[in-house]
Amino acid sequence: MSLRGVGASQGVGHGPVFVLTAEVPEPPEGATYTGDADQEKARARAALDEVAGVLEGRGRQAGGAAEDVLNAQAMMARDPGLLVGVEALIDHGTAAERAVYEAFGRYRSMLVGTGGYMGERAADLDDVRDRTVALLTGHPMHGVPLDAPEPFVLVARDLAPADTALLSKEVVTAFVTERGGPTSHTAILARAMGVPAVVACAGATSLAPGTLVLVDGSTGEVRVGPTDAEVAGATGAEAARQEKLAAVRGPGRTADGHSVPLLANVGGPGDLDAALAHGAEGVGLFRTEFLFLGRKAAPTQDEQVAAYRPVLEAFPGATVVVRTLDAGADKPLAFLPAREREPNPALGERGLRMSRRFPEVLADQLAALERAVAGTAARLHVMAPMVATAEEAAWFTEACRTAGLAAAGVMIEIPAAAIRARDLAEHVDFFSIGTNDLAQYLFAADREMAELSALHDAWQPALLDLVAAAAGAGRPCGVCGEAAADPALACVLVGLGATALSMSASALPAVRAALAGHTTEQCRLAAAAARSAKDAATARQAARAHLPGLADLAL
Structure with a gap:
């Protein structure tokens, strides 16, 4: 059995599935508070500030691309426009946790409506919201294990940067998400880590925890229950491919x-x-x-x-x-x-x-x-x-x-x-x-x-x-x-x-x-063949017919 998604980071990874499914419950609609509005606002501000601090701390630990991503996410928690929205709801009697939930929801709708790079930041915003609501309600935030007994494949509906920033390829062998695209933060961080990733993979979270899978970040295939021979074949081919790639050095240039x-x-x-x-x-x-x-x-x-x-x-x-x-x-x-x-x-x-x-x-x-x-x-x-x-x-x-x-x-x-x-x-x-x-x-x-x-x-x-x-x-x-x-x-x-x-x-x-x-001539012929095709799949196939060296490199 196989699932199919979009390959977002090349390579092959295998191992037992860890499914990240825990969600922070939505605060009840119409939730109110007793006491002073200024105190409720202070509670919301303190929670947002604490979340921002946690994200910045994880960023400093992670470094590299993850630090930039987490700092940007922390900025969401400190966004003055969002805080204005939260405080306006509190002024109308809404409890801090519900005010955060609603204000972030409105902002989320705007981001999703924009599409593009910021449209893909909706998962990051959801993570800030959930962490803040969890602090305000005392609900635990379940995260990814950093001390698992063996490397695993991380599966989720979507992943926020804080879920992945402190991971390494020694801990996680691949990412698989049901949402997202090739420019989501899951894909960006996976490529930065050199870990295979498949996104837009329907049905991934229905996999039972511990199920063995083989993930191909190039083709987008997630093979469920692979045999030992299939795993050995795939990992052997990937090792051979990496060896061939490493042998090519120097500035970029064509064969001629x-x-x-x-x-x-x-x-x-x-x-x-x-x-x-x-x-x-x-x-x-x-x-x-x-x-x-x-x-x-x-x-x-x-x-x-x-x-x-x-x-x-x-x-x-x-x-x-x-x-x-x-x-x-x-x-x-x-x-x-x-x-x-x-x-x-x-x-x-x-x-x-x-x-x-x-x-x-x-x-x-x-x-x-x-x-x-x-x-x-x-x-x-x-x-x-x-x-x-x-x-x-x-x-x-x-x-x-x-x-x-x-x-x-x-x-x-x-x-x-x-x-x-x-x-x-x-x-x-x-x-x-x-x-x-x-x-x-x-x-x-x-x-x-x-x-x-x-x-x-x-x-x-x-x-x-x-x-x-x-x-x-x-x-x-x-x-x-x-x-x-x-x-x-x-x-x-x-x-x-x-x-x-x-x-x-x-x-x-x-x-x-x-x-x-x-x-260069092979590249030109491949380009002409791709443009002459009627759809993406045919274009890919037509171009590869003029690029025989890809097969030699297992690309």
């Missing part, structure tokens, strides 16, 4: 010597060790929003310089691509108030649109970047998120030039920008394609909905058409979405004209080996 720089996606200095260990040639996406989330005022230039400089110093002579603050309706910040509640925040004022409303915040960030790169040997490239038109691209480039920054580019994550990329190319120095959001907007499909995961398959021919349009517009064009982490698709992206690929650090060896095993 065509250079394709392989870069890492990072969220801050905590991700540098993994990037360097896996041979990243630079940074293709430095997400800066973690520095801004949950604050009442924007970080100072000095704070920003301190966060940016270590990343720039880590890659002397290499390219470091920094994305400016991607904030707005879907990532509300207290110091960047929205005009009004937007009926569809995913289509509202976010990214560059918000920067144009608050140019002083962008100007401070650009000035901080100019200061941070001074004295380093890094080649700093700065790009704007959510750019739709040539006029927006020109405005951003002018802002960069004013700040003394030489290389200005834009994210291609809105279909209009891909279709008219040649117009944008007149005003910028480079493009970077964000395939995650580009797919969401192209197919009108929320990234958070497991039921729509097929539309987020980066092999969709329509998505490849947009990549080709942007890559053929006459500017250096990298890909920083998770599509670049698929070894076969990485070859196709190069065939479409991508000039650099950026991904989670753990994906770099497989992509490096896949490119080294094929010529």
